[in-house]
Amino acid sequence: MDLGLADRTIVVTGGSSGVGLATVRALLDEGARVATCGRDADRLAKAAAGLGAGSDRLLTGVCDVRDADAVRDFTARTADAFGGIDGLVNNAGQSRMKGLDDSTADDWRDELELKFAGVLNPLQAARPHLAASGAAGVVNINAVLAKQPETRLITTSAARAGILNLSKSLSVELAGDGIRVNSVCLGLVDTGQWTRRHAAADSGLTYEEWQAELAEDRGIALGRLGRAEEVAYAVVALLSPRASYITGTSIDVCGGVGRSIL
Numbered sequence: 001m002d003l004g005l006a007d008r009t010i011v012v013t014g015g016s017s018g019v020g021l022a023t024v025r026a027l028l029d030e031g032a033r034v035a036t037c038g039r040d041a042d043r044l045a046k047a048a049a050g051l052g053a054g055s056d057r058l059l060t061g062v063c064d065v066r067d068a069d070a071v072r073d074f075t076a077r078t079a080d081a082f083g084g085i086d087g088l089v090n091n092a093g094q095s096r097m098k099g100l101d102d103s104t105a106d107d108w109r110d111e112l113e114l115k116f117a118g119v120l121n122p123l124q125a126a127r128p129h130l131a132a133s134g135a136a137g138v139v140n141i142n143a144v145l146a147k148q149p150e151t152r153l154i155t156t157s158a159a160r161a162g163i164l165n166l167s168k169s170l171s172v173e174l175a176g177d178g179i180r181v182n183s184v185c186l187g188l189v190d191t192g193q194w195t196r197r198h199a200a201a202d203s204g205l206t207y208e209e210w211q212a213e214l215a216e217d218r219g220i221a222l223g224r225l226g227r228a229e230e231v232a233y234a235v236v237a238l239l240s241p242r243a244s245y246i247t248g249t250s251i252d253v254c255g256g257v258g259r260s261i262l
């Protein structure tokens, strides 16, 4: 099926690793033009080099999504280079493995800032371009934590719930501009986040053994962590103009770890 993404321009935040990188790759495979950002210039350059796309299809920018001015510059550069913007994937970020007693006031502030600025800064910068697209889609990468909080990730769970709520409001507010807004809620997906945690845990287990224990401990129905490209397929489907009547909803890509029926 032709997903109708060829020659459309999509911005993916945090495309130098994991889910963002897999999404950039999947969009390029569909013939889209892609702009992506991250904070670490070397990591971004390495990721871009591995994609093998020319500057007519791939643009990168070093920027932190919490910095509204930097996001505005990166977005303006994208629109200038590619002649508009048709889609936005708010992916950049990470989770915070902390519970109630070890979360400081700074943890709460930083987590809420990252999650909310990570959606609002790119959206506000891209909004006029998305409104001019005629077939615009926004996908917010979220987590099943939004609906199923974990106390060991208390700040992240609360922030995720807020972002799911915000996504619904945005879908209503932006419908008049022809912009659809949806969420993809992840379970545990094998990316840099988990390789870093494996290294920090120093468990003596191989990464594969550690993942198998994790899947068992978290009750993942499919018995394994997800792959980044398994998330990317859902994101690409929601961005496609073929999904023209889908807005204000969320899809879980979680191998059955999510128990919520809502």
Ligand SMILES: NC(=O)c1ccc[n+]([C@@H]2O[C@H](COP(=O)([O-])OP(=O)(O)OC[C@H]3O[C@@H](n4cnc5c(N)ncnc54)[C@H](OP(=O)(O)O)[C@@H]3O)[C@@H](O)[C@H]2O)c1
Pocket (backbone or CB within 6 Å): 013, 014, 015, 016, 017, 018, 019, 020, 037, 038, 039, 040, 041, 043, 044, 063, 064, 065, 066, 091, 092, 093, 094, 095, 114, 141, 142, 143, 144, 186, 187, 188, 189, 190, 191, 192, 193, 194
């Ligand atoms: N993997 C999971 O199990 C899982 C589960 C639920 C939700 N998620 C969410 O899925 C998204 C992608 O995570 P991932 O697992 O693919 O992680 P990852 O492999 O660590 O990739 C994160 C990407 O975001 C970029 N990034 C992080 N903070 C940024 C910032 N402030 N400004 C700009 N770029 C930033 C990183 O590059 P730099 O570090 O160079 O900036 C990197 O490109 C995140 O929002 C994460 O919270 C992941």
